[in-house]
Amino acid sequence: MPKPTAFRQINTNDRELKLIQSNIDSAINSVIRAQILDGVLLESVALVTGANKIEHKLDRKYVGYIVVRNNSTATVYDSSSIETDVYVTLTASAPTTVSLWVF
Numbered sequence: 001m002p003k004p005t006a007f008r009q010i011n012t013n014d015r016e017l018k019l020i021q022s023n024i025d026s027a028i029n030s031v032i033r034a035q036i037l038d039g040v041l042l043e044s045v046a047l048v049t050g051a052n053k054i055e056h057k058l059d060r061k062y063v064g065y066i067v068v069r070n071n072s073t074a075t076v077y078d079s080s081s082i083e084t085d086v087y088v089t090l091t092a093s094a095p096t097t098v099s100l101w102v103f
Helices: 015-032
Strands: 040-047 050-055 065-070 076-080 087-092 096-102
Touching: 040 050, 065 076, 087 096
Parallel strands: none
Antiparallel strands: 040 096, 050 087, 065 096, 076 087
């Protein structure tokens, strides 16, 4: 998902329109700066019991992740901060398949 980059304002002499655009710009910029939007969805990731090294493909260190789908009652948690520029290392309490939003 490409991250939005900016709100383009229309050049105008209308003071009220300039004010409205300025307010929109402020609101949108706070959303654009949210790190959670700059991520990737990794679907159907098979995890085994214990540690699992998953390549996240962000081309940078990841900030966090969200398990958006888990096909079992397995607990999944972050287990290492090694090589965070390439991998998310997760530990699963049982074999499971998950989808992850990594940002």
